[in-house]
Amino acid sequence: MQEDPITRPIAELSAKLRANKLRSADLAENALDRIARFDGKLESFVCVADDARAQAAAADREIAEGRWRGHLHGVPVAIKDNYLTANMPTGAGTDARGVEFARQDSAVVARLRAAGAVIIGKTRMHEFAWGNVTPPAKNPWDTSRVPGGSSGGSGAAVAARIVPMAMGSDTGGSIRIPAALCGTVGLKPTFGRVSRAGIVPHSWSLDHAGPLSYTVADSAHTLNAISGHDPNDPGSARIDVPDFSAALGQPVAGLRIGICRNHMFDSNQPDVGEAIESAIRFYRDAGAHLVEFELPILAFGLGAIFAIELSSSTAYHSRNLASGAAKGFTDDVRTLVEMGRMVSGADYLKAEQLRRTLIDDLAKVFADVDVIIGPTCPLTAWPIGEWSVRIGDQDESVLAASWRLTYPWNLAGLPAISLPCGFDSAGLPIGLQLAARPFDEANLIRAADAYERSHDWKDISPKLST
Amino acid sequence: MQEDPITRPIAELSAKLRANKLRSADLAENALDRIARFDGKLESFVCVADDARAQAAAADREIAEGRWRGHLHGVPVAIKDNYLTANMPTGAGTDARGVEFARQDSAVVARLRAAGAVIIGKTRMHEFAWGNVTPPAKNPWDTSRVPGGSSGGSGAAVAARIVPMAMGSDTGGSIRIPAALCGTVGLKPTFGRVSRAGIVPHSWSLDHAGPLSYTVADSAHTLNAISGHDPNDPGSARIDVPDFSAALGQPVAGLRIGICRNHMFDSNQPDVGEAIESAIRFYRDAGAHLVEFELPILAFGLGAIFAIELSSSTAYHSRNLASGAAKGFTDDVRTLVEMGRMVSGADYLKAEQLRRTLIDDLAKVFADVDVIIGPTCPLTAWPIGEWSVRIGDQDESVLAASWRLTYPWNLAGLPAISLPCGFDSAGLPIGLQLAARPFDEANLIRAADAYERSHDWKDISPKLST
Numbered sequence: 013m014q015e016d017p018i019t020r021p022i023a024e025l026s027a028k029l030r031a032n033k034l035r036s037a038d039l040a041e042n043a044l045d046r047i048a049r050f051d052g053k054l055e056s057f058v059c060v061a062d063d064a065r066a067q068a069a070a071a072d073r074e075i076a077e078g079r080w081r082g083h084l085h086g087v088p089v090a091i092k093d094n095y096l097t098a099n100m101p102t103g104a105g106t107d108a109r110g111v112e113f114a115r116q117d118s119a120v121v122a123r124l125r126a127a128g129a130v131i132i133g134k135t136r137m138h139e140f141a142w143g144n145v146t147p148p149a150k151n152p153w154d155t156s157r158v159p160g161g162s163s164g165g166s167g168a169a170v171a172a173r174i175v176p177m178a179m180g181s182d183t184g185g186s187i188r189i190p191a192a193l194c195g196t197v198g199l200k201p202t203f204g205r206v207s208r209a210g211i212v213p214h215s216w217s218l219d220h221a222g223p224l225s226y227t228v229a230d231s232a233h234t235l236n237a238i239s240g241h242d243p244n245d246p247g248s249a250r251i252d253v254p255d256f257s258a259a260l261g262q263p264v265a266g267l268r269i270g271i272c273r274n275h276m277f278d279s280n281q282p283d284v285g286e287a288i289e290s291a292i293r294f295y296r297d298a299g300a301h302l303v304e305f306e307l308p309i310l311a312f313g314l315g316a317i318f319a320i321e322l323s324s325s326t327a328y329h330s331r332n333l334a335s336g337a338a339k340g341f342t343d344d345v346r347t348l349v350e351m352g353r354m355v356s357g358a359d360y361l362k363a364e365q366l367r368r369t370l371i372d373d374l375a376k377v378f379a380d381v382d383v384i385i386g387p388t389c390p391l392t393a394w395p396i397g398e399w400s401v402r403i404g405d406q407d408e409s410v411l412a413a414s415w416r417l418t419y420p421w422n423l424a425g426l427p428a429i430s431l432p433c434g435f436d437s438a439g440l441p442i443g444l445q446l447a448a449r450p451f452d453e454a455n456l457i458r459a460a461d462a463y464e465r466s467h468d469w470k471d472i473s474p475k476l477s478t
Numbered sequence: 479m480q481e482d483p484i485t486r487p488i489a490e491l492s493a494k495l496r497a498n499k500l501r502s503a504d505l506a507e508n509a510l511d512r513i514a515r516f517d518g519k520l521e522s523f524v525c526v527a528d529d530a531r532a533q534a535a536a537a538d539r540e541i542a543e544g545r546w547r548g549h550l551h552g553v554p555v556a557i558k559d560n561y562l563t564a565n566m567p568t569g570a571g572t573d574a575r576g577v578e579f580a581r582q583d584s585a586v587v588a589r590l591r592a593a594g595a596v597i598i599g600k601t602r603m604h605e606f607a608w609g610n611v612t613p614p615a616k617n618p619w620d621t622s623r624v625p626g627g628s629s630g631g632s633g634a635a636v637a638a639r640i641v642p643m644a645m646g647s648d649t650g651g652s653i654r655i656p657a658a659l660c661g662t663v664g665l666k667p668t669f670g671r672v673s674r675a676g677i678v679p680h681s682w683s684l685d686h687a688g689p690l691s692y693t694v695a696d697s698a699h700t701l702n703a704i705s706g707h708d709p710n711d712p713g714s715a716r717i718d719v720p721d722f723s724a725a726l727g728q729p730v731a732g733l734r735i736g737i738c739r740n741h742m743f744d745s746n747q748p749d750v751g752e753a754i755e756s757a758i759r760f761y762r763d764a765g766a767h768l769v770e771f772e773l774p775i776l777a778f779g780l781g782a783i784f785a786i787e788l789s790s791s792t793a794y795h796s797r798n799l800a801s802g803a804a805k806g807f808t809d810d811v812r813t814l815v816e817m818g819r820m821v822s823g824a825d826y827l828k829a830e831q832l833r834r835t836l837i838d839d840l841a842k843v844f845a846d847v848d849v850i851i852g853p854t855c856p857l858t859a860w861p862i863g864e865w866s867v868r869i870g871d872q873d874e875s876v877l878a879a880s881w882r883l884t885y886p887w888n889l890a891g892l893p894a895i896s897l898p899c900g901f902d903s904a905g906l907p908i909g910l911q912l913a914a915r916p917f918d919e920a921n922l923i924r925a926a927d928a929y930e931r932s933h934d935w936k937d938i939s940p941k942l943s944t
Contacts (some may be wrong), residue, residue: 045722150854187791216827252694286703314811319823320823322823322825323822323823323824323825323826323827324827326822326823326824327823327824327825327827327828328830330824352822352823352824353821353822353824355822355823355824356789356791356792356819356820356821356822356823356828357785357786357788357789357790357792357818357820357821357822357823357825358789358792358793358796358819358829359793359822359823360789360826361682361789361793361826362793365793368712415866
């Protein structure tokens, strides 16, 4: 049986598209066909674009005329449902009445269109990005398990090879957790690198936009397309955007890899811990320098990010609380939005002070290391409906454990990537997380790509049932 | 009768000190003598330095040896009691038990010492800088009236010509209000210009350090001595420090003077309003361009600064609330610190959003103007014990009215100066306030100095009784 073309990475597709050996129209048809075949079960999409075929046809015409725009030109991609889109409604994961969003393109979607991408559909998300479960979406590796969240639809759609890239957003781990649980690459760029204008906010100072993709290279190509200053995002940085693809294929000899031995390795599932130690050995054997350290402040991070997230989310939803629309939220999200009123401004400021100290402490660490390595998530995909998991010899709340290793990079605003690094004994994907200095996505991509090239995890896909 | 030398501005004193026509020891003796003669009544000082005479003698030796350090060398100055000092205890205006402060120099005091100033005493302040009354200090123009606050002791001490400069701190107007009510110059520099390291915090994002002085020129000389980056203040800016005295004596022809006709002129005492209109005419006649505008957002500023101030103050005092030390605060301050717990993190964030919009709106205004003019305070010094004043045909809360025109420049972090511009019908001083772009203290000083040189307000001092 001929392999579906859409299951191949963007770098491959774009070479064929540019050479007129593949048509965007066929790719779009292939993606739509896979949605029809597999997504009834996975429920990773909430909306398919009426104009998907027209977008693809337009891309084909341009490419045929020699006006190739770059790697994303003619490639079908999906967008998390909290990004505003002109050609599709935006739901932000909520069914609540009285909550509506503008029908216009968010900054990232506009940039993707300018790069020639075919915006094929919107992916399911945890309501208002406030959770790690994303019901009713399922994990393509085991449909009795969660895809993670809040960008769970993007994780499932990319893992099911329906599209080679789907945008996610990440406030405490919402790109990297579904990437880890679904076995895809997920990149959270530095705070300020990618505009959030036109993305339904969760927590302004923690929200990041970034891609989930089959490969590290494709996350670099996507980052090239979506990065840059945007005056419409108050958090957007005025900083040069390098060509991130220049970091691909580079050796890691001499790179200094930091290992935070507290917090990041305190309580992980044994399979997860072993996979990460194996990845660490890969870097050592490739000539990287390993630097172990501890960061005691991480013991206090959860309270800080939770106070900031609760306050910001409740500030954003104050209109929905006042109008009564919040009554229509799902119970878990409504509870969080209402709980946010209990956090005082003084608590918020103490959380911000801790954040400042964490940033300063990390700056000291990054004087001696280039990239910090660890797991993305202490556990692999958990069964739908489970709220407690056994890690080692203790039971832990899934909600508390799942983002423990990702939220520090939101608090600090540093770039972080999750990439596949093997499977646990149940055959579920494990995520390796790397983080780097502010705006040093290049070293992140360099280190991640080197690992990916030396392993074949990216070539193993889940068996899907229709 | 010979005039007391300490009653003359720093610029004059320093010329004589440098030329060995005046001794720092005599100036210090003169200041101590005036404290003894007048401060029993005024209660503007809380502490006099044991080593004042020794500091002055050291300055005299250095100057005699030809090692003159600059305008402040050998000049007695006073320090608000929330600046840590190595040679004196710090009280921050509180008598509460269980609240103690380190015996070391704050960054500004260290810079003043490096400039050769004689740190002669600490001035009274409203408890924790949380109020505009500063009991039991009195206004030298009428000792039945308040000196304003929270730097009321600095205002009274400078107005009484005990020292030509006293440092203040300003979170919502605490330098400019006592300057206006006591008839001195008071300068709040741009947020980030002067280090707050070692100043007992009130509200980190609103606190500013700056001088009260007899003249605009002396505020420029002081600013030269205390400005510059300090890694120990997270709010400190990395930005060049010009020689602010270069702005003295410059013409104002061509300067664009902005007049915010809403808020700043909504409800001022008639004498105050007339004095400001007269100052506006001065600038027009001197060749400045007048630009009238409105800033509707100012209608919502009070709630925003109050939410930020309450949250920050309560965050700072959370240890004192937990230990019970806050029970020893005066009732008004204890109430504010306890009230701060009612402000939610969501409220705080909405206040910060308003602040951001105010900053953006002001940036647009400053595209067309160089300096914004208005009153410092809608009223002149009110009687001690009064909490309500009649302004025009309505009764207003003194606490709400007194900082209405000053707090916008704290929210926006812009430089602002108050300088004397006449007297009301009761003979009480009126303050003229000017504000400028971020880090453009030069235009502020230029405009203020031009007005001061053309008027004789600075040469009129209160009649003091012993």
